[in-house]
Amino acid sequence: MPKIIKNREIIDDQWTTLAEPEQELETTPESTNIIVNLAYWLENKEALTARKGKVGVLLLGSDEPETFQEELKHIDLIAVDFPKFGDGRGYSISRILRERFNFTHEIRAVGDVLRDQLRFMERCGFDAYALRADKDMNEALASFASLSVEYQSDVLEKRPIYARRP
Amino acid sequence: MYAYKEYDQLLLNERVEQFRDQTQRFFKGELSEEEFLILRLQNGLYVQRHAPLLRVAVPYGMLNSTQVRKLAHIAKTYDKGYAHISTRQNVQFNWPKMADVPDILAELASVQMHAVQTSGNCIRNTTIDQFAGVAVNEVADPRPYCEIIRQWSTFHPEFAFLPRKFKIAVSAATDEDRAAIRFNDIGLRLVENAAGEIGFNVFVGGGLGRTPIAGSLINEFLPPKHLLSYLEAVLRVYNRYGRRDNKYKARIKILVKALTPDVFRDKVAEEWKHLVNTALDLPDAEVKQMQECFPEPAYEALEDNPAALMSAKKDSSAFSIWYRQNTDNHKKSGYRIVTLSLKPISVAPGDVTTDQLIAIADMADQYSFGEVRTTHNQNVVLADVKQELLYELWEKLKSFDFATANIHTINDIICCPGGDFCALANAKSIPIAEQIQRKFDDYDYVYDIGEISLNISGCMNACSHHHIGNIGVLGVDKKGKEFYQVSLGGDSGFDAAVGKIIGPSFKEEEVANVIETIIKFYIDQRIEGETFLMTYQRIGMAPFKEKVYAKNN
Ligand code: SF4
Numbered sequence: 001m002p003k004i005i006k007n008r009e010i011i012d013d014q015w016t017t018l019a020e021p022e023q024e025l026e027t028t029p030e031s032t033n034i035i036v037n038l039a040y041w042l043e044n045k046e047a048l049t050a051r052k053g054k055v056g057v058l059l060l061g062s063d064e065p066e067t068f069q070e071e072l073k074h075i076d077l078i079a080v081d082f083p084k085f086g087d088g089r090g091y092s093i094s095r096i097l098r099e100r101f102n103f104t105h106e107i108r109a110v111g112d113v114l115r116d117q118l119r120f121m122e123r124c125g126f127d128a129y130a131l132r133a134d135k136d137m138n139e140a141l142a143s144f145a146s147l148s149v150e151y152q153s154d155v156l157e158k159r160p161i162y163a164r165r166p
Numbered sequence: 167m168y169a170y171k172e173y174d175q176l177l178l179n180e181r182v183e184q185f186r187d188q189t190q191r192f193f194k195g196e197l198s199e200e201e202f203l204i205l206r207l208q209n210g211l212y213v214q215r216h217a218p219l220l221r222v223a224v225p226y227g228m229l230n231s232t233q234v235r236k237l238a239h240i241a242k243t244y245d246k247g248y249a250h251i252s253t254r255q256n257v258q259f260n261w262p263k264m265a266d267v268p269d270i271l272a273e274l275a276s277v278q279m280h281a282v283q284t285s286g287n288c289i290r291n292t293t294i295d296q297f298a299g300v301a302v303n304e305v306a307d308p309r310p311y312c313e314i315i316r317q318w319s320t321f322h323p324e325f326a327f328l329p330r331k332f333k334i335a336v337s338a339a340t341d342e343d344r345a346a347i348r349f350n351d352i353g354l355r356l357v358e359n360a361a362g363e364i365g366f367n368v369f370v371g372g373g374l375g376r377t378p379i380a381g382s383l384i385n386e387f388l389p390p391k392h393l394l395s396y397l398e399a400v401l402r403v404y405n406r407y408g409r410r411d412n413k414y415k416a417r418i419k420i421l422v423k424a425l426t427p428d429v430f431r432d433k434v435a436e437e438w439k440h441l442v443n444t445a446l447d448l449p450d451a452e453v454k455q456m457q458e459c460f461p462e463p464a465y466e467a468l469e470d471n472p473a474a475l476m477s478a479k480k481d482s483s484a485f486s487i488w489y490r491q492n493t494d495n496h497k498k499s500g501y502r503i504v505t506l507s508l509k510p511i512s513v514a515p516g517d518v519t520t521d522q523l524i525a526i527a528d529m530a531d532q533y534s535f536g537e538v539r540t541t542h543n544q545n546v547v548l549a550d551v552k553q554e555l556l557y558e559l560w561e562k563l564k565s566f567d568f569a570t571a572n573i574h575t576i577n578d579i580i581c582c583p584g585g586d587f588c589a590l591a592n593a594k595s596i597p598i599a600e601q602i603q604r605k606f607d608d609y610d611y612v613y614d615i616g617e618i619s620l621n622i623s624g625c626m627n628a629c630s631h632h633h634i635g636n637i638g639v640l641g642v643d644k645k646g647k648e649f650y651q652v653s654l655g656g657d658s659g660f661d662a663a664v665g666k667i668i669g670p671s672f673k674e675e676e677v678a679n680v681i682e683t684i685i686k687f688y689i690d691q692r693i694e695g696e697t698f699l700m701t702y703q704r705i706g707m708a709p710f711k712e713k714v715y716a717k718n719n
Contacts, residue, residue: 160445
């Protein structure tokens, strides 16, 4: 079973991403937790929520949580795709999900996810990371703690530095 | 100036170790070129034509003498004995070894300096009016706000991977914009409203490069309390909707233009609704605390125009000319702002040697409370010099080649490293600057020409802001040959104008002659009291064009 980092620990991934849900769903057991793309979710949400397994939704950088905020209460996980390391749209998406829409389930970073961005992601509300396959997860865990001083207000720490200063 | 608190220093030390680890992983092959590229760019490290280029941040252009001595030490130990002041008030080293960079960063950290976010697609060093805090006409000292912005933008978790680089400039002077704020991604101008309260004009979407455009005013009065929430709203809209498919269309100016400034403003307002009145609010107490981090130096009660100054001006016409060209009024009587020219003839504009850096530090200690400023015109400023000591200082400046009385003249050329150093260049720029300086070597004539700006960029990236020089020169490549395009009428001030191209480009050896023709024509045409820009604005491009190309044929 593939591994991911969740809450700073390496665990077995409990979810299966269906790149082509139309074809793959038939052969996927009822109880498997699945991740499908947003368009498929929007068209098939009744059937999907009726399944035994949980359903997560994969968002692209261009997807806007504002346009489907009503759906969020039926969604058990959101995966945000980073097509490239340097494409930072996912950071804003995650903050909006957490801070504006109070989404409390897992938000997972997928795609070109490397250790040097994990703490930034965490501060923006991500709690799970599917590291790029060629990277060492144990080493990556160390990078969460490389910078201990953070000036800004973020998802985890509302108070900016000036409100925390002794 | 702002002195680091414990946590500022801790962060910097950790950053040095983080980058050391990243560099080691790169050398061990654990990081690919491309992965390391993004990481090193976040730390000001480029790979240039000859060697890596390390860009060191000088937050809003302020340095103390200890930092300047450290830069001198780095120039001597790790480079070829000189450093370069950039048009973003930063300092660049052109010849460090990649493997030495972690050590250089550790040296910098020991004096509260770093290279964080001096490159890459993130929020860059905030630039400022180099006379901030000492200028005569200022609404308030803008530096405390710049430090607040520095802290907010340093390792901001949401905005480390923007579509493209992002530059903020701040100015508070009422009479002049010395920071070219309308040609930044965000320009903030401190103003006072009718009720006597202070707030910001917010301009968005200005910039140069391939699509030069002046920023649009999207907020006429932003109270300081909301500074960070509003900046965060602008950045979030940009981060989500800025183009990422084409790096030439990725700056915020393209987004603002595509949406129109009005629609962009509405989008920001919509986003801001969710951010205002949250933890991002900046309480008055915090602004006040930050203001206390910029205490006024221990000025003495002095009179303007002391006898020592008056007699020196009378006795030495060279001194008196220097006084007129290279010094400016100070808000305190008995003091003067001194600009050191880094542009004597045949030196690459903005270059300083190790010895010169040490001399600057010594003079700052002796004459200016130990503080030094860099300017976006690539000069250096000693901001608080007693008028009675100006003559003594001038003698020293001369011996270090800092006293060329050419500030704001045609010889005060802003020039990028160009083809001699920069991998992106289409053409050389430094030799063009030298050619022009040689052409205008008669200083009586230079002063008669009066106030003018001349900017030379080696390519469309416009690092020297050629679009907003009164005269701009741009290196272009024509079938492998270096040519130069000349533009007129650029204005970096409040009126913010982009220069217009005069016509077909010129060969390298023609450039100085063309500039001479343009200047001669202006002198013929000007009305008493007009600067070059005023004459150009009055008579327009056509007569200049006719003159220049008629002569060429
Ligand atoms: S303008 Fe072009 S040539 Fe000059 S420094 Fe910038 S990128 Fe290099």
